[in-house]
Amino acid sequence: MYAEERQHEILRIAQARGRVEVAALSDELNVTAETIRRDLTTLERAGELRRVHGGAIPIERIGFEPALAMRDTVYIDEKERIAKLALSEVPDEGAIIVDAGTTTARLAQILPGDRELTVVVNSPVIATTIGTRKNLNVLVLGGRIRGKTLAAVDDWSLRPLAELYVDVAFLGTNGISVERGLTTPDPAEAAVKRAMIHAARRTVVLADHTKLGNDYLARFGELADLDLLITDSRADHDLVGDIEAAGVRVVLA
Numbered sequence: 001m002y003a004e005e006r007q008h009e010i011l012r013i014a015q016a017r018g019r020v021e022v023a024a025l026s027d028e029l030n031v032t033a034e035t036i037r038r039d040l041t042t043l044e045r046a047g048e049l050r051r052v053h054g055g056a057i058p059i060e061r062i063g064f065e066p067a068l069a070m071r072d073t074v075y076i077d078e079k080e081r082i083a084k085l086a087l088s089e090v091p092d093e094g095a096i097i098v099d100a101g102t103t104t105a106r107l108a109q110i111l112p113g114d115r116e117l118t119v120v121v122n123s124p125v126i127a128t129t130i131g132t133r134k135n136l137n138v139l140v141l142g143g144r145i146r147g148k149t150l151a152a153v154d155d156w157s158l159r160p161l162a163e164l165y166v167d168v169a170f171l172g173t174n175g176i177s178v179e180r181g182l183t184t185p186d187p188a189e190a191a192v193k194r195a196m197i198h199a200a201r202r203t204v205v206l207a208d209h210t211k212l213g214n215d216y217l218a219r220f221g222e223l224a225d226l227d228l229l230i231t232d233s234r235a236d237h238d239l240v241g242d243i244e245a246a247g248v249r250v251v252l253a
Helices: 003-017 023-030 034-045 076-088 104-111 124-130 153-163 187-198 237-245
Strands: 049-052 054-057 096-099 117-119 136-140 165-170 175-177 181-184 200-206 218-221 230-233 251-253
Touching: 003 023, 003 034, 003 049, 003 054, 023 054, 023 181, 034 049, 076 104, 076 165, 076 200, 076 230, 096 104, 096 124, 104 124, 104 165, 117 124, 124 136, 153 187, 153 230, 165 187, 181 187, 187 200, 187 218, 237 251
Parallel strands: 096 117, 096 165, 117 136, 165 200, 200 230, 230 251
Antiparallel strands: 049 054, 175 181, 181 218
């Protein structure tokens, strides 16, 4: 593969996944890490990518968001480990919020069958998955359904959340950083996530390692709003340390 072809492929992967990592690209394209770094530098100079710790993101990243179906096919093992670890944060009884997302959906699928829980969701997909469970009282937030994430947003979601109070909110995020806190590409979805935080006694964020150190357009929370971040063991140790230094408890799956 010529350098130009390789760089085109790197850009395609970055746009599809929202981020590329040097080590993963080196393995995937069968070239050295130094070659990948040179490619990323070339693409950055061309205005196509922006270098970040350990890799790069598309320059249009602030407005870019992979569709739900695409996100559900990457980092499957990591997301499943995160979801299993999050089970320990589910109360024996009471009410929880499960945010729309691929990792949170995995948590919803494995909710224990021996606990009586009220589960508030803003995802018709998750509601369909768990709606027939006899031990779960599933409440679905209404609103406009975003095509990218299949999450309910806008006023019909925000109004009910203002009147609810649950034990734990399990949230997903597109980005988490010390500088910007919790971020996501869409302001309407950010507003719902913010309302979920306010409606919960505790907030637990489920995010695979690619989300750490990234920032998106709309901020929906500060690190101080978090009680726990559950990520996977591939997370950059420096980024984890920075988040812990900001006062957030981090657990690696």
